[in-house]
Amino acid sequence: MLPGHARAHNRALVLGHLFRTGPSSRADIARSTGLTRVTVSDLVGELVDEGLVADLGVRTENRVGKPATLVGMRTDELAIVALDLTDDAEALGALLTPHGEVLLRRSVPWSGRAGAAAVDLVRELAREVLAAADRRVIGAGIASPGVIDPDGTVVQAPNRGWQDVPLAALLTEALGVPVHVANDADTRALAEFTYGGAAGSGTLVLTIGAGVGAGVVVDGGLLRGTHFAAGEIGHVTVVDATTGEQPYPCACGRYGCLETVLSVPALRRRTAGLDHDSAAAALASAGRLLGLALAPVVSVLDLAEVLLSGPPELLDGPLLAAALDTLRERTMPVIGSGLVVRTGSLGEDVALAGAAVLVLSGQLGVS
Numbered sequence: 001m002l003p004g005h006a007r008a009h010n011r012a013l014v015l016g017h018l019f020r021t022g023p024s025s026r027a028d029i030a031r032s033t034g035l036t037r038v039t040v041s042d043l044v045g046e047l048v049d050e051g052l053v054a055d056l057g058v059r060t061e062n063r064v065g066k067p068a069t070l071v072g073m074r075t076d077e078l079a080i081v082a083l084d085l086t087d088d089a090e091a092l093g094a095l096l097t098p099h100g101e102v103l104l105r106r107s108v109p110w111s112g113r114a115g116a117a118a119v120d121l122v123r124e125l126a127r128e129v130l131a132a133a134d135r136r137v138i139g140a141g142i143a144s145p146g147v148i149d150p151d152g153t154v155v156q157a158p159n160r161g162w163q164d165v166p167l168a169a170l171l172t173e174a175l176g177v178p179v180h181v182a183n184d185a186d187t188r189a190l191a192e193f194t195y196g197g198a199a200g201s202g203t204l205v206l207t208i209g210a211g212v213g214a215g216v217v218v219d220g221g222l223l224r225g226t227h228f229a230a231g232e233i234g235h236v237t238v239v240d241a242t243t244g245e246q247p248y249p250c251a252c253g254r255y256g257c258l259e260t261v262l263s264v265p266a267l268r269r270r271t272a273g274l275d276h277d278s279a280a281a282a283l284a285s286a287g288r289l290l291g292l293a294l295a296p297v298v299s300v301l302d303l304a305e306v307l308l309s310g311p312p313e314l315l316d317g318p319l320l321a322a323a324l325d326t327l328r329e330r331t332m333p334v335i336g337s338g339l340v341v342r343t344g345s346l347g348e349d350v351a352l353a354g355a356a357v358l359v360l361s362g363q364l365g366v367s
């Protein structure tokens with residue numbers, strides 16, 4: 001590791017400890033990070049100078065040994081601008097604390113805007129949230145549909161009419177704060193990992209809405225893949241002549257994609273007009289197809305958890321149970337027996353929260 005990289009790494013260790021644990025003594029930080037006391041004191045001094053960390057005075061509770069001065073991250077004085085561009089009706093903006101609490105919200109209807117006009121709209125929304133902030137903004141994070149590279153260029157997002165749009169660079173210049181952009185399914189996975197208690201060792205968060213996509217966190221980091229499209233499972237074929245179901249045409253031009261079974265419109269179509277038991281059976285058959293599609297993924301990545309993010313009245317019941325049964329049937333016991341399949345623990349703000357995590361990890365190295 002180069003000296004500069006080592007320093008950035010150590011700094012992230014200190015901030016990460018304070019973010020997760022709260023106020024701590026320098027000795028506690030050294031113990032938890034494995035850094036020397038001298039290195040910790042040096043880094044804390046630098047972080048205090050930057051206004052990210054504050055000296056909180058002497059620890060007051062009863063404790064053996066001599067009292068120690070606590071330091072803490074100034075989370076109450078820091079904020080993050082977060083945008084969620086996944087809704088086809090309106091773009092959502094919010095100001096969040098580093099711990100993911102929403103301080104204020106703004107939204108603006110797309111009104112059919114796409115391409116450059118959609119970029120303008122996003123820029124104005126971000127400016128509005130930034131201008132309303134009553135504390136220091138450390139950056140802006142954006143959850144966007146589409147395939148997005150690590151520099152925040154939208155490679156393609158057909159719903160917004162974007163192709164090779166350097167969204168992060170354009171907005172960083174316009175806003176004067178660092179801007180990070182990622183695919184919305186990826187931000188949901190990051191949010192569940194950072195704020196929702198999902199297993200960092202291996203979690204797949206499947207987003208079920210108008211389409212189906214997934215974000216994967218493995219070994220504490222987001223999986224990106226060769227084309228930055230890791231998790232794009234919506235157009236994997238799950239219904240064909242061998243499955244005994246009628247394959248439906250998909251928006252991508254093919255038949256029988258996972259999206260034609262599991263998207264919210266597909267699930268509603270599947271259950272429309274059915275009585276309770278028949279609807280449960282229809283949801284269970286969708287869950288079984290999901291299990292078939294995920295079994296090799298869960299096995300290859302040795303995942304601990306699969307989270308379903310979408311309408312609980314459709315997902316949390318026969319669908320989820322059938323997916324878990326299928327996954328257990330089709331994977332080695334060492335992987336499948338302890339596997340957890342559940343709905344996401346964060347609500348509708350999960351993509352916004354994940355956009356905030358982009359800034360935490362991009363600017364502070366904390367996740």
Ligand SMILES: [Zn+2]
Nearest residue numbers: 235250252257
């Ligand atoms: Zn498709």
